Amino acid sequence: MSKHIVVIPGDGIGAEITAEALRVSQAAAEKCGFSFTYESKQAGGAAIDAYGVPLPEDTIEACRKADGVLLGAVGGPKWDNVAPELRAEKAILGLRKTLGLYANLRPIKVFPALAAQSPLKPELVRDVDILIVRELNGGIYYGDRQEAVTVKGIEQAWDKEGYSRPEIERIVRLACRSAIGRKGRVTSVDKANVLATSRLWRKVAAEVAVDFAQVEMSHMYVDNCAMQLVLNPGSFDVLVTGNLFGDILSDEAAVLSGSIGLLPSASLGDGTGLYEPIHGSAPDIAGQGLANPLGTILSAAMMFRFSLGNEKVAAMIEAAVDQVLSDGYRTADIYQQGQGLTKVSTEEMGQQVINRLK
Numbered sequence: 001m002s003k004h005i006v007v008i009p010g011d012g013i014g015a016e017i018t019a020e021a022l023r024v025s026q027a028a029a030e031k032c033g034f035s036f037t038y039e040s041k042q043a044g045g046a047a048i049d050a051y052g053v054p055l056p057e058d059t060i061e062a063c064r065k066a067d068g069v070l071l072g073a074v075g076g077p078k079w080d081n082v083a084p085e086l087r088a089e090k091a092i093l094g095l096r097k098t099l100g101l102y103a104n105l106r107p108i109k110v111f112p113a114l115a116a117q118s119p120l121k122p123e124l125v126r127d128v129d130i131l132i133v134r135e136l137n138g139g140i141y142y143g144d145r146q147e148a149v150t151v152k153g154i155e156q157a158w159d160k161e162g163y164s165r166p167e168i169e170r171i172v173r174l175a176c177r178s179a180i181g182r183k184g185r186v187t188s189v190d191k192a193n194v195l196a197t198s199r200l201w202r203k204v205a206a207e208v209a210v211d212f213a214q215v216e217m218s219h220m221y222v223d224n225c226a227m228q229l230v231l232n233p234g235s236f237d238v239l240v241t242g243n244l245f246g247d248i249l250s251d252e253a254a255v256l257s258g259s260i261g262l263l264p265s266a267s268l269g270d271g272t273g274l275y276e277p278i279h280g281s282a283p284d285i286a287g288q289g290l291a292n293p294l295g296t297i298l299s300a301a302m303m304f305r306f307s308l309g310n311e312k313v314a315a316m317i318e319a320a321v322d323q324v325l326s327d328g329y330r331t332a333d334i335y336q337q338g339q340g341l342t343k344v345s346t347e348e349m350g351q352q353v354i355n356r357l358k
Helices: 014-031 045-051 057-065 090-099 112-117 165-180 196-209 222-231 243-257 294-306 311-326 346-355
Strands: 003-010 036-040 068-073 103-109 129-135 145-151 154-159 185-190 216-221 238-241 264-268 273-277
Touching (some): 003 045, 014 068, 014 346, 057 090, 103 294, 129 243, 165 238, 216 222, 311 346
Parallel strands (some): 068 273
Antiparallel strands (some): 103 264
16 A cells, blocks of 8 residues: 655755655665655745745645655744744644654764764764654643743743653653664653652653563663763663753754764654654755755655654665765765765765665
């Protein structure tokens, strides 16, 4: 049965990078005898310009019916001064809510050919292969809040952090299942020495781990985890944590690879998954062939793995990306002169990946 996906180019470089991810996906699927159909929809600033809203109902309905959604990037200075409820970034939050996406998976892998470009010493990052599993639908971002008000002459504001047992259970179970095909280690990150929500998190995480005999569960305070990601990043396998901590730690870990242009992500729930690179829309380089499409191409690989049910295509794409980097091909963001490298455009990088699909 053919699978169907929605492609949302978005804004800035989004159209360029999704085009290359789609070309690579079609070529890899064909080699594996797999078929899928796709349609393009608008969201973000492009949708504001066309429809007056960042997430049109037409896009929402198409995504609900799709097996997977591949997103480029949204937003840019052009839409910074619109009303808060109309900001381009609201498209992402709207898709997460509409599709019931509760888990963000962000693999942090340092390709051997790029180890020297990491801000850390190459020997520290050479074996880094981390999967960060971030709870996406709860915590302080979704809690009650009070915007700044003046009480007895003092201006104040507050945000409420809250988690329930079911929310913690489902994200920890997903992390444990993810670890089974890897090194079998899960580090649950919290601040249980201070926060009540973290004490519940640690308790529930430990109880869930009992159901996964093949997984080794450990617990770490978030401040120590942030330090260990710099001192000893190779010690981690799967990290699972809440929304706020996951947001911060995944951005910290992202710099280990040497370029955010290389990093994919998947947002999963019980239905359609959303796949996107972790970088922004970079409108300053849009249309110039300078954008790195590899993060989007690797996001497409994750889509084949988690939503389209074809591990063979996913692995083929990932191996081709690894080989392209080993062969010295670089887009502008990772190119260094005098290193015997070949500088290529966005489209040329996509073609080089296609040439190595096997």
